[in-house]
Amino acid sequence: MEKTKEKTKFAFGMFLMIILLSANMRACYTGVGAIVSLIQADLHLNGTLAGLITTIPIFVFAVICPLASSVSGRFGLGRMIAAAIVLIGVGTVLRAFFGVFGLYAGTVIMSVGVGIMNALMVGLIKLRFPAHIGIVTSAYTTVMALTSAVAMSINVAVSGLIGWRGNLAAWAVISLITVFLWFPQAGKEFISMKILSIGNSFSQDALNQNFNEICVAAGKHVIMGNMFIPGCSLERHCRSLEENIPDYTYHKRTDDAPLVNTKGFLLADAIADEPWAVVTFQQASRFSGLPETAEPYLGTLV
Numbered sequence: 001m002e003k004t005k006e007k008t009k010f011a012f013g014m015f016l017m018i019i020l021l022s023a024n025m026r027a028c029y030t031g032v033g034a035i036v037s038l039i040q041a042d043l044h045l046n047g048t049l050a051g052l053i054t055t056i057p058i059f060v061f062a063v064i065c066p067l068a069s070s071v072s073g074r075f076g077l078g079r080m081i082a083a084a085i086v087l088i089g090v091g092t093v094l095r096a097f098f099g100v101f102g103l104y105a106g107t108v109i110m111s112v113g114v115g116i117m118n119a120l121m122v123g124l125i126k127l128r129f130p131a132h133i134g135i136v137t138s139a140y141t142t143v144m145a146l147t148s149a150v151a152m153s154i155n156v157a158v159s160g161l162i163g164w165r166g167n168l169a170a171w172a173v174i175s176l177i178t179v180f181l182w183f184p185q186a187g188k189e190f191i192s193m194k195i196l197s198i199g200n201s202f203s204q205d206a207l208n209q210n211f212n213e214i215c216v217a218a219g220k221h222v223i224m225g226n227m228f229i230p231g232c233s234l235e236r237h238c239r240s241l242e243e244n245i246p247d248y249t250y251h252k253r254t255d256d257a258p259l260v261n262t263k264g265f266l267l268a269d270a271i272a273d274e275p276w277a278v279v280t281f282q283q284a285s286r287f288s289g290l291p292e293t294a295e296p297y298l299g300t301l302v
Contacts, residue, residue: 031151
């Protein structure tokens with residue numbers, strides 16, 4: 001019971017963290033468009049240079065997003081997200097207080113941070129909330145849209161009170177808070193053990209009865225899927241795969257989410273659902289010890 005409570009608290013905390021991370025990803029650059037004229041007048045920029053303030057992020061995103069995922073595999077998802085938030089905050093401050101050079105250098109640095117977040121956030125959501133990807137992704141995109149709308153609607157008024165520099169710097173406060181709260185996660189490797197069992201009622205029982213023991217033995221976040229047909233043989237598994245027959249029940253479970261049960265599932269779709277580290281096949285006990293029930297079907301499945 002205590003373990004379940006801890007996992008629930010962690011999942012809720014991670015959800016709130018994703019909301020806060022999302023708040024860093026749009027307002028820092030979309031809201032600038034509303035005050036470009038103020039920046040242009042203060043720094044004596046021509047129209048071309050002023051336009052770069054809002055176009056630089058687009059070009060940086062195009063370069064950074066394809067690279068971020070591969071780099072995160074080397075340095076770790078938690079560290080990469082922490083670095084991205086720092087880049088957003090540092091870039092935002094540079095834009096505000098370090099003249100023309102700081103404006104453009106800060107825009108590039110901030111855009112690199114946002115580009116990294118664009119590439120990694122969906123992966124973080126899929127890893128931590130595999131059973132609720134749609135709900136959490138909707139919350140994540142909604143927060144980005146809301147903060148963007150707020151920035152565009154208030155930046156002119158706030159700049160009138162504290163100047164455009166103070167206005168830009170104020171958005172860095174969100175990054176500072178986020179880095180402070182994310183820091184405990186930065187050193188963690190968000191690695192999961194992903195296991196798919198393809199079998200019958202025995203594999204179903206193993207998932208339902210032994211899941212907690214599997215989580216403890218793995219010592220990490222566990223995602224476990226089970227595709228089963230009662231009394232199924234390897235021959236039927238093979239035929240279902242080759243002929244795309246949707247006759248499986250698909251159970252998917254993680255250590256921080258309840259069991260998800262889907263009927264009428266294709267074997268090929270379950271195999272493609274996750275990058276499974278382990279895939280097991282099982283047939284009904286009445287076929288045990290009969291080599292002719294294993295080959296050539298097992299070889300085809302593998």
